[in-house]
Amino acid sequence: MELQALQAALPAFEALGASLVAISPQLPVNSRKSVRQNALSFPILSDTRNDVAAAFGLRFELPGYLVDLYKSLKNDLPAFNGDQSWTLPMPARYVIAPDGTILYAEVNPDYTRRPEPEDMMPALRRAAGT
Numbered sequence: 001m002e003l004q005a006l007q008a009a010l011p012a013f014e015a016l017g018a019s020l021v022a023i024s025p026q027l028p029v030n031s032r033k034s035v036r037q038n039a040l041s042f043p044i045l046s047d048t049r050n051d052v053a054a055a056f057g058l059r060f061e062l063p064g065y066l067v068d069l070y071k072s073l074k075n076d077l078p079a080f081n082g083d084q085s086w087t088l089p090m091p092a093r094y095v096i097a098p099d100g101t102i103l104y105a106e107v108n109p110d111y112t113r114r115p116e117p118e119d120m121m122p123a124l125r126r127a128a129g130t
Contacts, residue, residue: 003034025047058092059089060087061085103124
């Protein structure tokens, strides 16, 4: 649903000169599958071993009880992500200017609480000078 909401907002982002990129720890083959299944016109880049997530302070290790739950549900996170670490990134959104300045950041450790794509629009408008 998150990817579909971002896809729906993509024309508004592009009208302001912005590009949209998703980053996921999943293997590239799984990212390509997500792009196809959700009819996305933006890429999902693979963050092998969650290194980008770690650089942004977003990587966390799943506690044992969640590892056990994932396993009981046949959710083989290490196989899906190609990484044996049982780590995931916290959901985050950034608007980053061409010079690398972060204009907007939204991070919430609760994956069920995500901002609306519209929340990024003020930062995108400022970056576009409109």
